[in-house]
Amino acid sequence: MNIADQTFPAIDGANEDRAQAIRDQLRDAIVDRRLAPGTKLSEGEVGTLFDVSRTVARAALQMLSFEGLVRTERNRGAFVANPSPEEARQVFASRRLIEPGIAIAAAGRMTPADVAAFKTQLEEEGRFIAERGPTARRSEIKASGDFHLLLAAVAGNVILQRFMEELVARSSLVIALYGRSGISSCGHNEHMQILEALEAGNAERASALMLHHIDHIEADLDLRVRSGPALRQALEF
Amino acid sequence: MNIADQTFPAIDGANEDRAQAIRDQLRDAIVDRRLAPGTKLSEGEVGTLFDVSRTVARAALQMLSFEGLVRTERNRGAFVANPSPEEARQVFASRRLIEPGIAIAAAGRMTPADVAAFKTQLEEEGRFIAERGPTARRSEIKASGDFHLLLAAVAGNVILQRFMEELVARSSLVIALYGRSGISSCGHNEHMQILEALEAGNAERASALMLHHIDHIEADLDLRVRSGPALRQALEF
DNA sequence: TCGGCAGAAATCGTATGCAATCTTTTCCAA
DNA sequence: TTGGAAAAGATTGCATACGATTTCTGCCGA
Numbered sequence: 001m002n003i004a005d006q007t008f009p010a011i012d013g014a015n016e017d018r019a020q021a022i023r024d025q026l027r028d029a030i031v032d033r034r035l036a037p038g039t040k041l042s043e044g045e046v047g048t049l050f051d052v053s054r055t056v057a058r059a060a061l062q063m064l065s066f067e068g069l070v071r072t073e074r075n076r077g078a079f080v081a082n083p084s085p086e087e088a089r090q091v092f093a094s095r096r097l098i099e100p101g102i103a104i105a106a107a108g109r110m111t112p113a114d115v116a117a118f119k120t121q122l123e124e125e126g127r128f129i130a131e132r133g134p135t136a137r138r139s140e141i142k143a144s145g146d147f148h149l150l151l152a153a154v155a156g157n158v159i160l161q162r163f164m165e166e167l168v169a170r171s172s173l174v175i176a177l178y179g180r181s182g183i184s185s186c187g188h189n190e191h192m193q194i195l196e197a198l199e200a201g202n203a204e205r206a207s208a209l210m211l212h213h214i215d216h217i218e219a220d221l222d223l224r225v226r227s228g229p230a231l232r233q234a235l236e237f
Numbered sequence: 238m239n240i241a242d243q244t245f246p247a248i249d250g251a252n253e254d255r256a257q258a259i260r261d262q263l264r265d266a267i268v269d270r271r272l273a274p275g276t277k278l279s280e281g282e283v284g285t286l287f288d289v290s291r292t293v294a295r296a297a298l299q300m301l302s303f304e305g306l307v308r309t310e311r312n313r314g315a316f317v318a319n320p321s322p323e324e325a326r327q328v329f330a331s332r333r334l335i336e337p338g339i340a341i342a343a344a345g346r347m348t349p350a351d352v353a354a355f356k357t358q359l360e361e362e363g364r365f366i367a368e369r370g371p372t373a374r375r376s377e378i379k380a381s382g383d384f385h386l387l388l389a390a391v392a393g394n395v396i397l398q399r400f401m402e403e404l405v406a407r408s409s410l411v412i413a414l415y416g417r418s419g420i421s422s423c424g425h426n427e428h429m430q431i432l433e434a435l436e437a438g439n440a441e442r443a444s445a446l447m448l449h450h451i452d453h454i455e456a457d458l459d460l461r462v463r464s465g466p467a468l469r470q471a472l473e474f
Numbered sequence: 475t476c477g478g479c480a481g482a483a484a485t486c487g488t489a490t491g492c493a494a495t496c497t498t499t500t501c502c503a504a
Numbered sequence: 505t506t507g508g509a510a511a512a513g514a515t516t517g518c519a520t521a522c523g524a525t526t527t528c529t530g531c532c533g534a
Contacts, residue, residue, distance in 0.1 A: 017311065018517090042484090042485065044485070044486090052518080053518060054485095054520090055292075055517085056519090062296065074525095075487075076486080077486070087396075090394045090396050094396045101334040159305070159328060159404075160330075170396075281514090290488060290489045291490085291516090292487085292489065293489090295516090312516055312517075
């Protein structure tokens with residue numbers, strides 16, 4: 001999987017920050033697994049693809065590097081991150097710490113509009129599960145992450161929201177690398193249960209369900225080190 | 238307070254990343270309050286001060302902007318962040334969520350070397366409290382933050398560690414803006430109590446103490462909006 | 475055939491130039 | 505004096521150029 005094989009919508013050269021737009025495109029591609037972990041993202045290529053100079057492409061890659069989605073090596077370039085099992089565990093440890101609290105905060109702030117937004121989101125999620133094929137699978141992983149992001153938005157703390165954006169994006173990478181099965185339908189059920197608790201204003205229950213939900217996601221991963229770490233490093237694409 | 242009044246150690250033009258070195262210098266200056274909130278950080282000036290091109294200075298400022306220490310406005314430039322009371326509350330809400338968990342994780346991983354490091358840190362903290370003068374006050378705030386950063390390092394989760402680095406840095410800004418008194422000596426006592434609990438392996442107690450500690454720090458702030466938000470915005474340096 | 479070395483090609487790090495945008499100053503009329 | 509418009513100045517956004525570093529390639533000797 002090479003970045004040159006991807007097609008990206010043109011960046012509207014309007015007043016918006018173009019580097020940010022490119023970052024968003026690339027992030028989507030990484031989270032959707034259209035760009036595999038380890039793929040090289042050279043400044044020149046990214047620039048050509050989006051029709052901007054290396055300066056702008058570089059800025060976009062720097063942003064992704066801050067988010068942990070891209071790893072940059074001096075004088076070598078940027079690569080889609082290839083999280084280690086240990087990193088994967090830390091991602092989920094972080095989520096276990098943060099998301100139950102976010103659920104509690106969100107429970108106290110849910111508006112009818114929020115409930116409606118969640119229902120729309122969950123419907124879409126359900127549709128992707130029903131469909132078959134790799135495209136649907138990708139959309140499904142994305143939608144599953146969107147549930148958590150929506151929750152973070154409702155919680156109303158922009159700092160935590162940004163942390164969650166990073167954690168959800170990194171989780172997608174981790175699931176891509178270490179995911180075992182299609183536990184997703186189970187996750188969908190759990191999302192619905194969490195929404196019920198939120199709608200009922202039952203913060204405690206929402207929080208507990210969230211904790212279990214994260215445990216379930218992580219339990220579906222196979223985080224055993226497959227071979228000696230030296231070999232793994234050497235093979236790192 | 239203008240950035241041009243500051244003196245910075247020269248960046249060693251060696252193999253290290255120069256933008257990163259500049260970011261660290263600027264972050265220290267912001268956290269130490271040598272650069273006041275609202276101070277303009279123009280690319281050209283930063284570049285001249287550190288003897289690098291605007292390209293490198295720009296990269297450093299972009300990093301600080303990601304950390305929330307610097308706010309950038311398109312076509313206008315970068316300014317030391319000026320967090321609103323609401324933002325301040327969110328910083329502390331985030332810390333209340335994360336730090337008790339970090340304390341628990343750290344309690345299970347403390348080595349004798351860690352304990353020694355904490356003791357050294359707390360001694361230094363104590364020294365700054367004893368001293369008088371604005372310089373000592375700055376060092377004291379910095380040292381107080383270092384306690385929390387050390388704890389995050391011991392906890393062993395690099396993701397959470399990075400989150401904490403951001404939160405501690407932003408807290409320094411918030412304290413600079415909204416801090417009322419020298420509650421710091423009280424904070425120092427609390428740090429010592431937390432260390433005792435950690436040393437005893439009492440994770441629950443360490444966690445509870447941490448939560449109270451954060452509450453105390455926030456309680457020392459005066460987060461009332463001083464004037465109409467419109468006026469405040471207008472006066473924003 | 476294989477390892478390794480030299481040159482070529484690719485890629486990155488950084489400085490600099492130019493256009494676009496914003497800010498400040500100047501100046502004139504009310 | 506005050507308001508406002510226009511010019512001058514400063515600063516950013518972006519592209520491009522060039523040296524430095526790394527990677528690739530082809531060739532040679534063992």
